[in-house]
Amino acid sequence: MRDKNxxxxxxxxxDEEIMRITRISLDDDKEEALIFIKDTLEKKIKDLTRPHCVPVFEVTYNPRQKDKFSR
Known part of the structure; x- marks a missing residue:
């Protein structure tokens, strides 16, 4: 069921991605389809659904950053 949010x-x-999808479909290649989803579509979906209006420090922060800059 689709999340309404x-x-x-x-x-x-x-063009290359469209050709790849066509090739996958013609060959009925399930393994290549899964690879395409993981390598291409997943990244595009994550990029489109990540928050856009956040301060730069929140987007670039990672847990080890604090250790890097502290003494």
């Missing part, structure tokens, strides 16, 4: 997404595909 999740926005509709428009994913732009390159």
């Amino acid at each position: 999740m926005p509709d997404l428009v994913i732009k595909l390159t």
Whole structure:
């Protein structure tokens, strides 16, 4: 069931990605389809659904950063 809080997404595909999908479909290649989803679509979806209006320090912060700059 679809989460009502999740926005509709428009994913732009390159010519190469479209050809890859066509090849996967013609070959009925399930393994390549899964690889395409993990390598391409997952990244695009994460990029589109991540918060856009956050301060830079929140986006670039990682847990070890504090240790790097403290004495």
